[in-house]
Amino acid sequence: MPEFIFVYHGGKTPESEEEGAKVMEAWKSWMGSMGDALKVPGAPVGMSKTVSGGGVADNGGANPVSGYSVVQAADQDAACEMAKGCPMVADGSGSVEVAEIIEMDM
Template sequence: MPKFVFAYHGGNTDMTPEAGQAMMTQWRNWVAGLGAAMVDPGHAVGESITISPSGVAQDGGANPISGVSVVEAASLEAATEMARVCPHITLVEGSIEIAPVLDMDM
């Protein structure tokens, strides 16, 4: 079955501890609800940098990544439906970028 990367962008950084705990509970419930389709729940990430031929940008660019996951889904449309109910999209400026994992010899 095809795999897809979910790249999370945005999100609240100024939550109260209680709101943060409530979000983590929603996140864990979402992951559990995906069952075996959640190949790797991934990681939240800290401040990023962007490296390009013109140099290194310390701010992570226009829409820095805030985490990643890998899911299995029958199609991009099926992966999209999984992402539509992810609690991350309820956060301030929360969005999820979805891309298929390409099967390449490395």
């Protein structure tokens, strides 16, 4: 079964410890709902830099990455259905980019 990377964009930093606990519980609940389909829980990421032929920019690009996960699904449509439950999508603070991971023989 194919694997898909979820690339998270956006989100917001909780303003209080209580809000942080609520947000963490929402993420745990969503990730738990995926069961064995969640292959790599992933993690949030820090500020990114963009490397191009013109050099290195500290701006994180047009839509900076805020985290990632890897899931297994029958197809991209099924993976997108899973992504719809992401807490950032549910609260409107972010989005999830869904792309199939292509295996390469090296």
